[in-house]
Amino acid sequence: MSDEALFEKGLPIRRAVLGADYVDASMARADDFMMAFQRATTSWAWGWAWGDPTLDRKTRSLLNLAMLTALGKPAELKLHVKGALTNGVSVEEIKAALLHATAYCGIPAGLEAFKAAHEVLVTEGALPAGETR
Incomplete structure (x- = not known):
C-alpha cells in the first residue's frame, strides 16, 4: 500500500x-x-x-499506555488516555495497565504515568475532582 x-x-x-x-x-x-x-x-x-x-482499538490503546509509560512520555500518554476512553477502556482497565507497566518499568515511570492519566481522567469527568483516600 x-x-x-x-x-x-x-x-x-x-x-x-x-x-x-x-x-x-x-x-x-x-x-x-x-x-x-x-x-x-x-x-x-x-x-x-x-x-x-x-488487534482491536481497545487492545491497541492499552498497549500504547504501557509503551508510553515505559518510554517516560507523559504528554503523549495524556493524549492516549483520552483516546483509550474513546476506545472503551474503563478507568479500572487504565489503572491495571499502568500498574502492570509500573511493575516492569519502575516506580518513577509509573508515577509519571499515573499523574498524567489522573489529570486526563479528572478533566474528562471519568474521575471526580478532588477525590482523596
Missing part, C-alpha cells in the same frame, strides 16, 4: 481515536517541515499499525 493510501486510511482512524479537533489543529499548524511528520505519523502509526485489523 502506498504512503498516500496509508495516509487516507489512517486519517479517519486518527481522528476517531484522538479527536478530530486535535488532529485537524495539528495538521493546520504544520508548516511544510512539520507536515512531513504529520503525514508519516498518520500513514505509519494510524494507517499501517492502527489500521491493521488483527
Whole structure:
C-alpha cells in the first residue's frame, strides 16, 4: 500500500481515536517541515499499525499506555488516555495497565504515568475532582 493510501486510511482512524479537533489543529499548524511528520505519523502509526485489523482499538490503546509509560512520555500518554476512553477502556482497565507497566518499568515511570492519566481522567469527568483516600 502506498504512503498516500496509508495516509487516507489512517486519517479517519486518527481522528476517531484522538479527536478530530486535535488532529485537524495539528495538521493546520504544520508548516511544510512539520507536515512531513504529520503525514508519516498518520500513514505509519494510524494507517499501517492502527489500521491493521488483527488487534482491536481497545487492545491497541492499552498497549500504547504501557509503551508510553515505559518510554517516560507523559504528554503523549495524556493524549492516549483520552483516546483509550474513546476506545472503551474503563478507568479500572487504565489503572491495571499502568500498574502492570509500573511493575516492569519502575516506580518513577509509573508515577509519571499515573499523574498524567489522573489529570486526563479528572478533566474528562471519568474521575471526580478532588477525590482523596
